[in-house]
Amino acid sequence: MIRPLLALEAATDTVGVWTTLAQHIDKGESVSLLVEYRDRTVAAYLAYQIEDDGTTHVLRVLTAKPCQRQGIARKLLLSVMAQAERVTLDVHITNHPALALYGALGFEMDALLSEGYVRCVWVKSVQ
Numbered sequence: 001m002i003r004p005l006l007a008l009e010a011a012t013d014t015v016g017v018w019t020t021l022a023q024h025i026d027k028g029e030s031v032s033l034l035v036e037y038r039d040r041t042v043a044a045y046l047a048y049q050i051e052d053d054g055t056t057h058v059l060r061v062l063t064a065k066p067c068q069r070q071g072i073a074r075k076l077l078l079s080v081m082a083q084a085e086r087v088t089l090d091v092h093i094t095n096h097p098a099l100a101l102y103g104a105l106g107f108e109m110d111a112l113l114s115e116g117y118v119r120c121v122w123v124k125s126v127q
Helices: 002-010 021-026 072-082 096-104
Strands: 032-038 041-050 056-063 086-092 108-112 117-123
Touching: 002 021, 002 041, 002 056, 032 072, 041 072, 056 072, 072 086, 072 096, 086 096, 096 117
Parallel strands: 056 086
Antiparallel strands: 032 041, 041 056, 086 117, 108 117
């Protein structure tokens, strides 16, 4: 199952920017995955970890170019958010489509990180 995800990762222009999925696995980190298929091909995946304080931290959200702008990343994020109390993720400040999606889902920018990244946080509201 991992091989198609690594192929999707390699086909994007993000290689070398983030820690790759393989690097997380090689370090022995526990990584959970949600995968969306289209015509038996990986269309997108979301990798996340549950941190010691119970926060769900999204490591990667990656959608194949032909499948972008179809709501797949939104669907994967909503799946994670439905089971979490608090979700964090890091995004580059110039990634306007991602920032728009995260904002629409209720994420707020929380902290400026190194190299132009920001930490975004979503907390389940109590109703």
